Amino acid sequence: MIEVTKLNDKKISINAELIESVEETPDTVISFTTGKKIVVKESRQDIKNLVISYKKEIFAGILNN
Known part of the structure; x- marks a missing residue:
């Protein structure tokens, strides 16, 4: 998940895997x-x-196991 800011200044987390x-x-x-x-x-x-950055975190976790 990555965190982004909507136009109303609310922070939300979105699934980076679903971005088209x-x-x-x-x-x-x-x-x-x-x-x-x-x-x-x-x-x-x-x-x-x-x-x-999100993908690097995911792959680092896989490679370190």
Whole structure:
């Protein structure tokens, strides 16, 4: 899970595995494989970096076992 900020300043955790696309229009819209979309304050690059960090944590846990 990664934490993002909705436009109303509420923090939410989302499942990074379900992200289908991230688009800046100019607000950042995250589309999920479920068809749901949310608008967040983070940039597209910020979301990309959060997902990369999340994946590194997951794979580090697997490799360290």
